[in-house]
Amino acid sequence: MIRNLFLGLLFCGWTLGASAEDGSRLWLRQDTTASATIDCLLHSQTLNIAQRELNRSWKGVPVTLQLCADKEHLALGKDGYTIRTDKNHIVIGSLSETGLLYAAYHLIRLQETDIDLGHLDIKEKPAYEYRILNHWDNLDGTIERGYAGHSLWKWEELPDVLSPRYEAYARANASIGINGTVLNNVNASPEILSDAYLLKVKALADVFRPYGLKVYLSVNFASPMVLGKLATADPLNTEVSEWWKKKVYEIYSQIPDFGGFLVKANSEGQPGPCDYHRTHAEGANMLAEALKPYGGIVMWRAFVYSPSDNDRAKQAYLEFQPLDGKFLDNVIVQVKNGPIDFQPREPYSPLFGAMKHTPLMAEFQVTQEYLGHSNHLAYLAPMWKEFFRYVDPDMLRAVAGVTNIGDDVNWCGHDFAQANWYTFGRLAWNPRLSSEEIADEWLKQTFTSNKDFLVPMREVMLESREAVVNYMMPLGLHHIFAWGHHYGPEPWCEIEGARPDWLPSYYHRADSEGLGFDRSGTGSNAVSQYPDSLANIWGTLDTCPEEFLLWFHHVPWTYKLKDGYTLWEELCYKYDTGLKEVRRFRDTWNQMRPYIDTERYEAVAKRLDIQVNDAVWWKDACLLYFQSFSKMKFPKDIEKATFRLKELKKVHLPITNFECPGADILPRKE
Incomplete structure (x- = not known):
């Protein structure tokens, strides 16, 4: 039977002879009765958290936390760190307080995953400056593609009431190196930029700040019309650009470390610059100019498709590739990992590698919209590692993950879905970690090392x-x-x-002859958007990898495969x-x-x-x-x-x- 898709909150139980288990502790289940010596000459909210975590959980030799501005640590950047054993003593060094916090969590992770701690000589530096979760949470508490209850953000209670889960959320993200969170749905309500809601956003930012977690907002491109009562949202209109500059000033006056905006424009009915015959670059650059003085960024989504005779898989490339090099340097174009929409398997989006003069970030979907929601066990590290087989991690400036987090007791609806939140953070820090390594880490910390x-x-x-x-x-x-x-x-x-492109028959093309979408040179020719080295292989039926066979070819039912x-x-x-x-x-x-x-x-x-x-x-x-x-x-x-x-x-x-x-x-x- 196809069973209930939402099983509700899990009931409280007990570990074998231990404390109650409900999944709420995620992978942070380490013993909190340690009493090791932890030294740090400086004090701040962030450093106090680092010390507290080590004081509660570190069972080894004494540890010293040091802020370091030497050549080595300057090269590692503000989030990087070193962990070294010096006789019967461990020294943690970083350029920043946040780096020391990340190092503290990493040292505890090493302990909990049974790594030899006797001769540590660790140098860590995150692959990406921006490691960001995207919440598709609505202001009414619902979550688009949310399968773990309602939104964590209790907007009706904020800013006066702060749920303890806000800090627990920040702590979980810091433990795996995630440093940014977009609080609201990309199908954004203009209301998020109202004075009342900015006070609520400020309250969350204040909780997250000591954990190195910056707040970002999805914005509706028509906000100047809705909130500012302007007659247009044309990005080249002076009144519009001035409205955005004033709004950005208001935001930074309350949240000095605000991260910036995420924008879904001219896709699935959302307003955008194309409504005024302007380009995506012109729209993004107008917002980027407003954010630039404060160090903010614009993440401009390339998920666009509209009624067209073109193959939907081609549309993002056709719309964005001609704009390569036309975006300001604080604009990052956010591209879904595949050219359609987070399918269980897709080839990588051809925009990666085709926009050599534009900062890009990969958008992964952590929530299992197309993989059984919160009912199916689907560990996504192999999917994301498959993407990195084709896309060099160094090609990207940032990564984003559409989160699977809700207000269910166990955060993600399925205990094993927690692994995908954890995995996103670990791969955002180091995309060269293997699926096996991350699975081992998560299982040992979340369940047992047995x-x-x-x-x-x-x-x-x-x-x-x-x-x-x-x-x-x-x-x-x-x-x-x-x-x-x-x-x-x-x-x-x-x-x-x-x-047509909302219906399955558009994609499977089943008929009496065969099955699959012909994207070869004799079909839509979407394969031509890829480098010749791949296009020549994928575009030929006999050489196309079988995992992509029906993506690129309409294959006869009687066609013989390799087996x-x-x-x-x-x-x-x-x-x-x-x-x-x-x-x-x-x-x-x-x-x-x-x-x-x-x-x-x-x-x-x-x-x-x-x-x-x-x-x-x-x-x-x-x-x-x-x-x-x-x-x-x-x-x-x-x-x-x-x-x-x-x-x-x-x-x-x-x-x-x-x-x-x-x-x-x-x-x-x-």
Whole structure:
């Protein structure tokens, strides 16, 4: 059965013979009864936090915290640090107080992950100056693509009431090196810039500041019209630019370390400079000029698409690449990792590498909009590492993650979804860390270092994303989700009056001949936006990697793949394999009961039950639907369908209230 998508707050339980466990402590579950000697000659809010964390949790030799302005630490920058053992003593050095805080958390992490602490000689420097979470939180407390309750930000209570979770949030981010947070949805309400809301934003900024966490805001480009009652938002209009300069001055008068603006413009109905026949560069530069005197930045999203005869995968490139070199230096163009929209697998966006004279930042989606929401275990490090196989980390100036955090007790809805928040922070600091290293770190800190738990659950995490791809959209299939909420399959979806590029058939192109979107030179030619070295491989059917096959090619059902199976057979085996893999994950988890607390064990077990049943749903829906085009038999050794296609086509999940969807016609199989 397709089970309840929102299971609510988790119940309190106990670790084995220890304290209650509800997931709220995330990966910061270390013992707080340590009594090591921690020395620091200076005092400030940030340094006091660093000392407090070490005083509570560090169990080793004495530690000294030192602010250092020597050549070595200048080269490491304000967030970098050193940690060195000097006989029976550890010295932590950094150019800044925030760097010392990051180092304190790293030293505790080393202790909690069983690293040899006897001969430390560590030099750390973050890969990116800007390591930013994007909250898609609305002012009414809802979260667009939020699967863990309502917003953390209780706007109706601010600025007078400060939830203790605000500081806990800042602490969690500091522990993994995240240094910025955009508080509100990219589909922004102008009201966030009103005087009343800026006081609320200031209250949050004051809580976050000691943890090195800067506040940013998403802004609506039409704010001068809504708040300032101007007749236009034309970026070349003097009154408009002056309104923004005045508003920026007001912000910095209250929040002197304000980070800047994130802007979604001229996409999905949002206002922007193109409404006035201006370019994205002209719009971004107008805001950048207002922020420049204060050190603020503009993050201008390249997620744009509009009704067009062009392949949607081509549109961001067509709109932004001609603007390369025309943005001011405090504008960073924020580009989704793939050219469509956070699919379980996409090739990287061709804008990376095509805008050599423009600072770029990658936008990853931590919240699992297209990966089973908070019901499915999907460790995303392998996805993001796949992106970095094609995109040199040094090519980027910054990274952003669309967060999966809500007000659920365990923050992320699924205990294993916490791993993706953690992973984003660790890769934002060092994109060359491996998926295995990060999984080990997170498992040891969040659950236990017991190898009987660690080894099998690390394997589950590392294989989970590929399993999701297999049971949802293998071989390069993409965007065949149910309408609106993107939970569950609906490759047959047709909505009267909907734009073609909002519908699955636009992407899968299934017909009697075959399956897939032809983006080769004989199709939309989207492949030409990539470097020739890749375009020549991806654009040819026989050399295209099979994971991207149906992304770049319309492939005949009878086409033979490298393993000798036809496309139809391979498609069947992929869906069947995905289902078998997630069943194996559930079986593995069932063996983990002795190693962790009852509450978290049961919470994850419930979600794995949902995931298995969802995998059955995906397999049956997609294979039965595509069989209506291929007219080919299922291989004898794959699991027979549980449901009939006509039953599955009756399933319509509520977009805003997922209460036991499909329960009447999708009986529990497992």
